[in-house]
Amino acid sequence: MPTKISVKDLAKRFVTDQGSLQVVNGVSFDVADGEFVAIVGPSGCGKSTLMSIIAGFDRPDRGSVTVDGASGKGPSSKGILISQQGSVFPWLNVRQNLMFGLNDHAPSDKEEIADHYAAIVGLKGFEKSYPHELSGGMLKRVELARALVVKPEILYMDEPFSALDALMSLRMRKELLRILAVERHTVVLITHDVEEAIHLADRIFVLSTRPATIQATFEVPFEHPRKLSSPAVQELREAILRELGV
Protein backbone atom coordinates (compact mmCIF):
# COMPACT_ATOMS: atom_id res chain seq x y z
CA MET A 1 0.00 0.00 0.00
CA PRO A 2 1.35 3.47 -0.81
CA THR A 3 1.93 5.84 2.08
CA LYS A 4 -0.98 8.26 2.59
CA ILE A 5 0.21 10.31 5.55
CA SER A 6 3.81 10.73 6.57
CA VAL A 7 4.56 12.36 9.91
CA LYS A 8 8.21 13.22 10.52
CA ASP A 9 9.80 14.33 13.77
CA LEU A 10 6.98 16.60 14.95
CA ALA A 11 7.63 18.88 17.89
CA LYS A 12 5.41 21.51 19.48
CA ARG A 13 5.96 23.74 22.48
CA PHE A 14 3.42 26.04 24.11
CA VAL A 15 4.34 29.17 25.99
CA THR A 16 2.18 29.64 29.07
CA ASP A 17 2.25 31.95 32.08
CA GLN A 18 4.17 29.28 33.95
CA GLY A 19 6.85 29.06 31.28
CA SER A 20 7.12 26.96 28.15
CA LEU A 21 5.71 23.48 27.85
CA GLN A 22 6.99 20.88 25.41
CA VAL A 23 3.81 19.05 24.37
CA VAL A 24 4.95 16.92 21.46
CA ASN A 25 8.53 15.87 20.82
CA GLY A 26 9.87 13.83 17.93
CA VAL A 27 6.77 11.98 16.76
CA SER A 28 7.22 10.13 13.46
CA PHE A 29 5.00 7.54 11.74
CA ASP A 30 3.52 6.66 8.38
CA VAL A 31 -0.08 5.72 7.59
CA ALA A 32 -0.76 3.59 4.52
CA ASP A 33 -3.56 4.41 2.12
CA GLY A 34 -6.79 2.94 3.50
CA GLU A 35 -5.20 2.03 6.81
CA PHE A 36 -6.87 2.64 10.18
CA VAL A 37 -4.39 3.70 12.84
CA ALA A 38 -5.17 4.52 16.43
CA ILE A 39 -3.05 6.67 18.69
CA VAL A 40 -3.50 5.78 22.34
CA GLY A 41 -2.13 7.78 25.22
CA PRO A 42 -2.82 8.96 28.74
CA SER A 43 -4.98 12.06 29.34
CA GLY A 44 -3.20 15.34 28.79
CA CYS A 45 -0.26 13.78 26.96
CA GLY A 46 -0.62 16.01 23.91
CA LYS A 47 -2.81 13.77 21.74
CA SER A 48 -5.15 16.55 20.66
CA THR A 49 -2.28 18.88 19.86
CA LEU A 50 -0.75 16.15 17.75
CA MET A 51 -4.06 15.65 15.93
CA SER A 52 -4.45 19.38 15.38
CA ILE A 53 -1.05 19.47 13.68
CA ILE A 54 -1.65 16.33 11.60
CA ALA A 55 -5.02 17.63 10.39
CA GLY A 56 -3.43 20.96 9.43
CA PHE A 57 -5.02 23.28 11.99
CA ASP A 58 -1.79 23.92 13.86
CA ARG A 59 1.80 24.37 12.74
CA PRO A 60 4.56 22.33 14.35
CA ASP A 61 7.69 24.04 15.66
CA ARG A 62 9.71 21.32 14.00
CA GLY A 63 9.04 18.44 11.64
CA SER A 64 6.53 17.95 8.85
CA VAL A 65 3.29 16.28 7.85
CA THR A 66 2.83 15.23 4.24
CA VAL A 67 -0.29 13.82 2.64
CA ASP A 68 0.24 11.99 -0.66
CA GLY A 69 3.80 13.31 -0.61
CA ALA A 70 2.78 16.97 -0.52
CA SER A 71 3.21 19.01 2.63
CA GLY A 72 -0.12 20.30 3.87
CA LYS A 73 -1.17 23.91 3.52
CA GLY A 74 -3.72 23.94 6.31
CA PRO A 75 -6.94 21.98 6.58
CA SER A 76 -8.96 20.93 3.54
CA SER A 77 -11.95 18.76 2.82
CA LYS A 78 -9.51 16.03 1.78
CA GLY A 79 -9.27 15.21 5.48
CA ILE A 80 -12.12 15.95 7.87
CA LEU A 81 -11.62 16.29 11.60
CA ILE A 82 -14.25 14.87 13.93
CA SER A 83 -13.65 16.05 17.46
CA GLN A 84 -14.86 15.06 20.89
CA GLN A 85 -16.94 18.20 21.45
CA GLY A 86 -18.50 17.91 18.03
CA SER A 87 -19.09 20.77 15.65
CA VAL A 88 -22.54 20.13 14.21
CA PHE A 89 -23.99 23.59 13.60
CA PRO A 90 -26.88 24.05 16.04
CA TRP A 91 -28.60 26.61 13.81
CA LEU A 92 -28.83 24.26 10.81
CA ASN A 93 -31.07 21.22 10.61
CA VAL A 94 -29.65 17.77 9.87
CA ARG A 95 -30.02 18.09 6.11
CA GLN A 96 -28.51 21.59 6.04
CA ASN A 97 -25.61 20.37 8.15
CA LEU A 98 -24.95 17.51 5.77
CA MET A 99 -25.17 19.83 2.77
CA PHE A 100 -22.73 22.27 4.34
CA GLY A 101 -19.54 20.98 2.77
CA LEU A 102 -21.03 20.36 -0.68
CA ASN A 103 -19.76 23.37 -2.53
CA ASP A 104 -19.82 22.37 -6.16
CA HIS A 105 -23.17 20.66 -6.57
CA ALA A 106 -26.56 21.75 -7.84
CA PRO A 107 -28.97 22.42 -4.94
CA SER A 108 -31.17 19.44 -5.80
CA ASP A 109 -28.14 17.13 -5.94
CA LYS A 110 -27.00 18.41 -2.57
CA GLU A 111 -30.26 17.43 -0.96
CA GLU A 112 -30.16 14.01 -2.51
CA ILE A 113 -26.59 13.36 -1.38
CA ALA A 114 -27.33 14.66 2.12
CA ASP A 115 -30.40 12.44 2.49
CA HIS A 116 -28.46 9.44 1.18
CA TYR A 117 -25.83 9.85 3.90
CA ALA A 118 -28.43 10.59 6.55
CA ALA A 119 -29.91 7.19 5.72
CA ILE A 120 -26.48 5.52 5.83
CA VAL A 121 -25.91 6.63 9.42
CA GLY A 122 -29.45 5.75 10.43
CA LEU A 123 -30.95 9.23 10.51
CA LYS A 124 -33.65 8.68 7.93
CA GLY A 125 -36.69 10.66 8.99
CA PHE A 126 -34.63 13.16 10.98
CA GLU A 127 -33.47 15.28 8.03
CA LYS A 128 -35.45 18.30 9.18
CA SER A 129 -34.66 17.94 12.88
CA TYR A 130 -32.47 20.48 14.60
CA PRO A 131 -29.46 19.37 16.67
CA HIS A 132 -31.07 20.39 19.97
CA GLU A 133 -33.85 17.94 19.21
CA LEU A 134 -31.37 15.02 18.88
CA SER A 135 -29.58 12.79 21.39
CA GLY A 136 -25.80 12.72 21.82
CA GLY A 137 -25.47 9.55 19.75
CA MET A 138 -27.55 10.99 16.94
CA LEU A 139 -25.41 14.13 16.93
CA LYS A 140 -22.33 11.97 16.44
CA ARG A 141 -24.05 10.33 13.48
CA VAL A 142 -24.76 13.74 11.99
CA GLU A 143 -21.14 14.71 12.43
CA LEU A 144 -19.92 11.49 10.85
CA ALA A 145 -22.35 11.80 7.96
CA ARG A 146 -21.41 15.43 7.38
CA ALA A 147 -17.79 14.32 7.03
CA LEU A 148 -18.62 11.36 4.75
CA VAL A 149 -20.69 13.54 2.44
CA VAL A 150 -17.62 15.28 1.04
CA LYS A 151 -15.94 11.92 0.39
CA PRO A 152 -12.82 12.73 2.38
CA GLU A 153 -9.78 10.58 1.76
CA ILE A 154 -8.88 10.84 5.43
CA LEU A 155 -10.93 10.94 8.62
CA TYR A 156 -9.19 12.46 11.62
CA MET A 157 -11.10 11.34 14.67
CA ASP A 158 -10.16 12.91 17.99
CA GLU A 159 -11.86 10.98 20.79
CA PRO A 160 -15.03 10.95 18.68
CA PHE A 161 -17.14 8.73 20.90
CA SER A 162 -15.75 9.48 24.35
CA ALA A 163 -18.66 11.73 25.31
CA LEU A 164 -21.13 8.90 24.70
CA ASP A 165 -22.16 6.23 27.16
CA ALA A 166 -20.49 2.82 26.83
CA LEU A 167 -23.35 1.21 24.95
CA MET A 168 -23.74 4.04 22.46
CA SER A 169 -19.99 4.20 21.98
CA LEU A 170 -19.91 0.50 21.10
CA ARG A 171 -22.82 0.95 18.72
CA MET A 172 -21.07 3.86 16.97
CA ARG A 173 -17.89 1.82 16.55
CA LYS A 174 -19.83 -0.94 14.84
CA GLU A 175 -21.53 1.66 12.67
CA LEU A 176 -18.19 3.13 11.69
CA LEU A 177 -16.79 -0.29 10.78
CA ARG A 178 -19.87 -1.05 8.69
CA ILE A 179 -19.42 2.22 6.78
CA LEU A 180 -15.66 1.73 6.34
CA ALA A 181 -16.31 -1.72 4.86
CA VAL A 182 -18.25 0.02 2.07
CA GLU A 183 -16.47 3.36 1.71
CA ARG A 184 -12.72 3.35 1.92
CA HIS A 185 -11.10 6.03 4.03
CA THR A 186 -7.77 6.34 5.72
CA VAL A 187 -8.46 6.91 9.40
CA VAL A 188 -6.36 8.37 12.18
CA LEU A 189 -8.11 7.85 15.52
CA ILE A 190 -7.02 9.36 18.79
CA THR A 191 -8.39 7.72 21.90
CA HIS A 192 -7.64 6.94 25.51
CA ASP A 193 -9.79 3.80 25.22
CA VAL A 194 -7.56 0.80 24.50
CA GLU A 195 -10.51 -1.47 23.75
CA GLU A 196 -11.84 1.02 21.20
CA ALA A 197 -8.43 1.13 19.52
CA ILE A 198 -8.24 -2.67 19.29
CA HIS A 199 -11.82 -2.89 18.06
CA LEU A 200 -11.24 -0.48 15.19
CA ALA A 201 -7.60 -0.09 14.19
CA ASP A 202 -5.12 -1.97 12.02
CA ARG A 203 -2.22 -0.52 13.97
CA ILE A 204 -1.93 1.15 17.36
CA PHE A 205 0.66 3.70 18.44
CA VAL A 206 1.13 4.15 22.16
CA LEU A 207 2.15 7.65 23.21
CA SER A 208 4.25 8.44 26.25
CA THR A 209 3.30 11.02 28.87
CA ARG A 210 4.08 14.63 27.98
CA PRO A 211 6.03 15.50 25.90
CA ALA A 212 4.34 12.95 23.64
CA THR A 213 6.58 10.55 21.74
CA ILE A 214 5.71 7.20 20.24
CA GLN A 215 6.67 4.64 22.82
CA ALA A 216 5.45 1.45 21.16
CA THR A 217 3.64 0.22 18.05
CA PHE A 218 1.24 -2.73 17.97
CA GLU A 219 -0.18 -4.52 14.93
CA VAL A 220 -3.78 -5.66 15.35
CA PRO A 221 -3.86 -8.89 13.33
CA PHE A 222 -7.53 -9.77 13.85
CA GLU A 223 -10.15 -9.97 11.12
CA HIS A 224 -13.38 -7.99 11.41
CA PRO A 225 -15.77 -8.51 13.07
CA ARG A 226 -13.53 -8.72 16.10
CA LYS A 227 -14.53 -10.61 19.17
CA LEU A 228 -13.43 -8.37 22.01
CA SER A 229 -13.64 -11.08 24.64
CA SER A 230 -11.29 -13.47 22.83
CA PRO A 231 -8.05 -14.38 24.68
CA ALA A 232 -5.84 -12.96 21.89
CA VAL A 233 -7.58 -9.60 22.08
CA GLN A 234 -7.32 -9.61 25.88
CA GLU A 235 -3.62 -10.40 25.63
CA LEU A 236 -3.04 -7.49 23.27
CA ARG A 237 -5.05 -5.24 25.57
CA GLU A 238 -2.88 -6.26 28.54
CA ALA A 239 0.28 -5.59 26.55
CA ILE A 240 -0.88 -2.09 25.55
CA LEU A 241 -1.99 -1.28 29.08
CA ARG A 242 1.43 -2.38 30.37
CA GLU A 243 3.02 0.09 27.93
CA LEU A 244 0.75 2.77 29.35
CA GLY A 245 1.90 1.85 32.83
CA VAL A 246 -1.47 0.61 33.99
Place this chain on the structure above:
Amino acid sequence: MGMSGAAMSKLKQILPAATVIAILIAMWWLVVVATHSAIFPTPWQVVTGTLELARDGTLWSDIGASLMRVGVGFLLAVSIAVPLGLWMGWIKGAFSTLNPIFQILRPISPIAWIPIAILWFGVGDASPIFLIFMSSVFPMVVQTTAGVHTIERRYLRAAENFGVSRYTLFSRVIIPAVLPQIIVGMRIGLGVAWLVVVAAEMIALRSGLGYLIIDSRNAGNRYDLVIGSMVIIGLIGLSLDGAMRLMEGFRLVKWRYAH
Protein backbone atom coordinates in the same frame (compact mmCIF):
# COMPACT_ATOMS: atom_id res chain seq x y z
CA MET B 1 -69.07 25.38 32.32
CA GLY B 2 -65.68 26.36 33.74
CA MET B 3 -62.30 27.43 32.58
CA SER B 4 -59.77 25.24 30.83
CA GLY B 5 -56.65 24.28 32.78
CA ALA B 6 -54.43 26.49 30.65
CA ALA B 7 -56.61 29.55 31.08
CA MET B 8 -56.76 28.87 34.82
CA SER B 9 -52.97 28.67 35.20
CA LYS B 10 -52.55 31.78 33.06
CA LEU B 11 -54.93 33.60 35.37
CA LYS B 12 -53.00 32.38 38.42
CA GLN B 13 -49.82 33.68 36.83
CA ILE B 14 -51.06 37.23 36.28
CA LEU B 15 -53.15 37.46 39.43
CA PRO B 16 -50.40 38.69 41.83
CA ALA B 17 -49.23 41.45 39.47
CA ALA B 18 -52.79 42.51 38.70
CA THR B 19 -53.54 42.67 42.41
CA VAL B 20 -50.54 44.91 43.11
CA ILE B 21 -51.51 47.23 40.23
CA ALA B 22 -55.08 47.41 41.52
CA ILE B 23 -53.87 48.24 45.04
CA LEU B 24 -51.55 50.98 43.73
CA ILE B 25 -54.36 52.55 41.71
CA ALA B 26 -56.67 52.40 44.71
CA MET B 27 -54.06 54.08 46.93
CA TRP B 28 -53.47 56.77 44.31
CA TRP B 29 -57.19 57.39 44.18
CA LEU B 30 -57.54 57.55 47.98
CA VAL B 31 -54.60 59.95 48.41
CA VAL B 32 -55.92 62.33 45.73
CA VAL B 33 -59.42 62.36 47.27
CA ALA B 34 -58.08 62.66 50.83
CA THR B 35 -55.79 65.60 50.04
CA HIS B 36 -58.43 67.42 47.93
CA SER B 37 -55.74 68.01 45.30
CA ALA B 38 -56.85 70.49 42.69
CA ILE B 39 -54.12 69.65 40.19
CA PHE B 40 -53.24 65.97 40.62
CA PRO B 41 -55.92 63.86 38.91
CA THR B 42 -57.66 60.70 40.05
CA PRO B 43 -57.23 57.55 37.93
CA TRP B 44 -60.71 58.08 36.52
CA GLN B 45 -59.86 61.63 35.42
CA VAL B 46 -56.83 60.22 33.64
CA VAL B 47 -59.03 57.72 31.80
CA THR B 48 -61.64 60.28 30.75
CA GLY B 49 -58.98 62.83 29.75
CA THR B 50 -57.18 60.26 27.64
CA LEU B 51 -60.43 59.14 26.00
CA GLU B 52 -61.14 62.75 25.14
CA LEU B 53 -57.75 62.99 23.39
CA ALA B 54 -58.40 59.72 21.61
CA ARG B 55 -61.75 60.98 20.34
CA ASP B 56 -60.42 64.23 18.89
CA GLY B 57 -57.53 62.35 17.22
CA THR B 58 -54.66 64.15 18.97
CA LEU B 59 -53.58 61.00 20.77
CA TRP B 60 -53.35 58.92 17.59
CA SER B 61 -51.41 61.51 15.63
CA ASP B 62 -48.94 61.92 18.52
CA ILE B 63 -48.50 58.16 18.90
CA GLY B 64 -48.03 57.93 15.13
CA ALA B 65 -45.42 60.72 15.13
CA SER B 66 -43.39 59.08 17.91
CA LEU B 67 -43.57 55.62 16.38
CA MET B 68 -42.58 56.92 12.96
CA ARG B 69 -39.48 58.64 14.38
CA VAL B 70 -38.48 55.56 16.35
CA GLY B 71 -39.14 53.32 13.35
CA VAL B 72 -37.00 55.32 10.95
CA GLY B 73 -34.18 56.01 13.41
CA PHE B 74 -34.10 52.43 14.64
CA LEU B 75 -34.13 50.83 11.18
CA LEU B 76 -31.33 53.17 10.08
CA ALA B 77 -29.37 52.12 13.15
CA VAL B 78 -29.95 48.40 12.48
CA SER B 79 -28.86 48.73 8.86
CA ILE B 80 -25.59 50.37 9.93
CA ALA B 81 -24.92 48.59 13.23
CA VAL B 82 -25.28 44.99 12.09
CA PRO B 83 -22.86 45.08 9.14
CA LEU B 84 -20.50 47.32 11.10
CA GLY B 85 -20.61 44.99 14.11
CA LEU B 86 -19.96 41.93 11.93
CA TRP B 87 -17.04 43.68 10.26
CA MET B 88 -15.56 44.85 13.57
CA GLY B 89 -16.03 41.40 15.05
CA TRP B 90 -14.34 39.63 12.16
CA ILE B 91 -11.50 42.03 11.26
CA LYS B 92 -9.13 42.64 14.16
CA GLY B 93 -7.84 45.92 12.73
CA ALA B 94 -11.37 47.30 12.35
CA PHE B 95 -12.09 46.46 15.98
CA SER B 96 -8.91 47.97 17.39
CA THR B 97 -9.41 51.12 15.30
CA LEU B 98 -13.12 51.75 15.91
CA ASN B 99 -13.77 50.25 19.33
CA PRO B 100 -12.07 53.04 21.33
CA ILE B 101 -14.16 55.65 19.49
CA PHE B 102 -17.37 53.73 20.27
CA GLN B 103 -16.37 53.26 23.88
CA ILE B 104 -15.99 57.06 24.24
CA LEU B 105 -19.22 57.89 22.41
CA ARG B 106 -21.31 55.20 24.06
CA PRO B 107 -21.53 56.63 27.60
CA ILE B 108 -22.67 60.05 26.32
CA SER B 109 -26.38 60.34 27.03
CA PRO B 110 -28.35 60.76 23.82
CA ILE B 111 -29.99 63.79 25.47
CA ALA B 112 -26.60 65.51 25.42
CA TRP B 113 -26.73 65.37 21.62
CA ILE B 114 -29.92 67.48 21.46
CA PRO B 115 -28.19 70.87 20.94
CA ILE B 116 -26.02 69.40 18.21
CA ALA B 117 -29.00 67.66 16.62
CA ILE B 118 -30.88 70.98 16.47
CA LEU B 119 -27.80 72.74 15.11
CA TRP B 120 -27.36 70.17 12.34
CA PHE B 121 -30.91 69.15 11.56
CA GLY B 122 -33.15 71.96 12.84
CA VAL B 123 -36.40 71.32 14.69
CA GLY B 124 -38.05 68.94 12.21
CA ASP B 125 -38.24 65.15 12.31
CA ALA B 126 -34.60 64.74 11.34
CA SER B 127 -33.34 65.76 14.79
CA PRO B 128 -35.15 63.10 16.82
CA ILE B 129 -34.38 60.50 14.15
CA PHE B 130 -30.71 61.39 14.48
CA LEU B 131 -30.94 61.11 18.28
CA ILE B 132 -32.68 57.74 18.08
CA PHE B 133 -30.06 56.56 15.64
CA MET B 134 -27.25 57.69 17.96
CA SER B 135 -28.81 56.05 20.99
CA SER B 136 -29.61 52.67 19.47
CA VAL B 137 -26.65 52.17 17.12
CA PHE B 138 -24.07 51.68 19.88
CA PRO B 139 -25.70 48.86 21.84
CA MET B 140 -26.33 47.01 18.59
CA VAL B 141 -22.75 47.41 17.36
CA VAL B 142 -21.41 46.25 20.72
CA GLN B 143 -23.69 43.20 20.87
CA THR B 144 -23.00 42.17 17.28
CA THR B 145 -19.24 42.53 17.70
CA ALA B 146 -19.30 40.58 20.95
CA GLY B 147 -21.41 37.95 19.21
CA VAL B 148 -18.76 37.42 16.54
CA HIS B 149 -16.01 37.32 19.15
CA THR B 150 -17.77 34.61 21.11
CA ILE B 151 -18.47 32.21 18.24
CA GLU B 152 -17.08 28.90 19.39
CA ARG B 153 -13.84 27.97 17.68
CA ARG B 154 -15.02 24.47 16.84
CA TYR B 155 -17.62 25.87 14.43
CA LEU B 156 -15.12 28.11 12.66
CA ARG B 157 -12.72 25.19 12.46
CA ALA B 158 -15.38 23.02 10.88
CA ALA B 159 -16.11 25.71 8.29
CA GLU B 160 -12.40 26.02 7.58
CA ASN B 161 -12.12 22.24 7.30
CA PHE B 162 -14.81 22.05 4.63
CA GLY B 163 -13.13 24.85 2.70
CA VAL B 164 -16.33 26.81 2.17
CA SER B 165 -16.49 30.13 0.36
CA ARG B 166 -16.48 33.41 2.26
CA TYR B 167 -20.15 33.85 1.36
CA THR B 168 -21.06 30.46 2.87
CA LEU B 169 -18.91 31.17 5.91
CA PHE B 170 -20.89 34.35 6.62
CA SER B 171 -24.35 33.24 5.56
CA ARG B 172 -24.28 29.75 7.11
CA VAL B 173 -21.96 30.12 10.09
CA ILE B 174 -21.15 33.62 11.29
CA ILE B 175 -24.49 35.40 10.84
CA PRO B 176 -26.64 32.55 12.22
CA ALA B 177 -24.22 32.13 15.13
CA VAL B 178 -24.44 35.84 15.97
CA LEU B 179 -28.16 36.28 15.29
CA PRO B 180 -29.30 35.67 18.89
CA GLN B 181 -26.88 38.36 20.06
CA ILE B 182 -28.06 40.71 17.31
CA ILE B 183 -31.61 40.26 18.57
CA VAL B 184 -30.50 41.08 22.12
CA GLY B 185 -28.84 44.22 20.73
CA MET B 186 -32.03 45.13 18.87
CA ARG B 187 -34.09 44.75 22.03
CA ILE B 188 -31.74 47.03 23.95
CA GLY B 189 -31.53 49.47 21.02
CA LEU B 190 -35.27 49.74 20.57
CA GLY B 191 -35.77 50.19 24.32
CA VAL B 192 -33.31 53.08 24.40
CA ALA B 193 -34.82 54.56 21.24
CA TRP B 194 -38.24 54.67 22.85
CA LEU B 195 -36.80 56.41 25.92
CA VAL B 196 -35.01 58.94 23.77
CA VAL B 197 -37.85 59.86 21.44
CA VAL B 198 -39.98 61.04 24.37
CA ALA B 199 -37.14 63.16 25.75
CA ALA B 200 -36.37 64.64 22.34
CA GLU B 201 -40.00 65.51 21.73
CA MET B 202 -40.24 67.22 25.11
CA ILE B 203 -37.40 69.55 24.26
CA ALA B 204 -37.26 70.10 20.55
CA LEU B 205 -40.54 69.22 18.88
CA ARG B 206 -44.20 70.12 18.57
CA SER B 207 -45.68 66.65 18.10
CA GLY B 208 -45.34 63.17 19.55
CA LEU B 209 -46.04 61.71 22.98
CA GLY B 210 -43.19 63.64 24.61
CA TYR B 211 -44.60 66.89 23.29
CA LEU B 212 -48.06 65.84 24.45
CA ILE B 213 -46.77 65.63 28.03
CA ILE B 214 -45.10 69.04 27.97
CA ASP B 215 -47.98 70.64 26.10
CA SER B 216 -50.56 69.21 28.54
CA ARG B 217 -48.73 70.74 31.46
CA ASN B 218 -48.13 74.08 29.80
CA ALA B 219 -51.66 74.36 28.49
CA GLY B 220 -53.44 74.64 31.84
CA ASN B 221 -51.84 72.02 34.06
CA ARG B 222 -53.68 69.09 32.48
CA TYR B 223 -51.99 66.49 34.64
CA ASP B 224 -54.64 63.95 33.71
CA LEU B 225 -53.21 64.06 30.18
CA VAL B 226 -49.61 64.06 31.46
CA ILE B 227 -50.20 60.82 33.34
CA GLY B 228 -52.34 59.36 30.56
CA SER B 229 -49.47 59.93 28.11
CA MET B 230 -46.99 58.36 30.51
CA VAL B 231 -49.10 55.23 30.84
CA ILE B 232 -49.44 55.00 27.05
CA ILE B 233 -45.67 55.41 26.65
CA GLY B 234 -45.17 52.55 29.09
CA LEU B 235 -47.64 50.30 27.33
CA ILE B 236 -46.20 50.98 23.88
CA GLY B 237 -42.65 50.37 25.18
CA LEU B 238 -43.81 47.06 26.59
CA SER B 239 -45.41 46.09 23.27
CA LEU B 240 -42.28 47.01 21.31
CA ASP B 241 -40.18 44.79 23.58
CA GLY B 242 -42.76 42.04 23.23
CA ALA B 243 -42.53 42.30 19.45
CA MET B 244 -38.74 42.00 19.63
CA ARG B 245 -39.05 39.00 21.93
CA LEU B 246 -41.19 37.28 19.32
CA MET B 247 -38.06 37.17 17.17
CA GLU B 248 -36.48 34.86 19.74
CA GLY B 249 -39.01 32.26 18.63
CA PHE B 250 -37.67 32.18 15.05
CA ARG B 251 -36.45 28.74 14.06
CA LEU B 252 -33.06 30.08 13.11
CA VAL B 253 -32.35 31.29 16.67
CA LYS B 254 -34.30 28.74 18.69
CA TRP B 255 -31.17 26.66 19.28
CA ARG B 256 -29.85 29.42 21.54
CA TYR B 257 -32.77 29.11 23.93
CA ALA B 258 -33.24 25.35 23.67
CA HIS B 259 -31.32 24.40 26.80
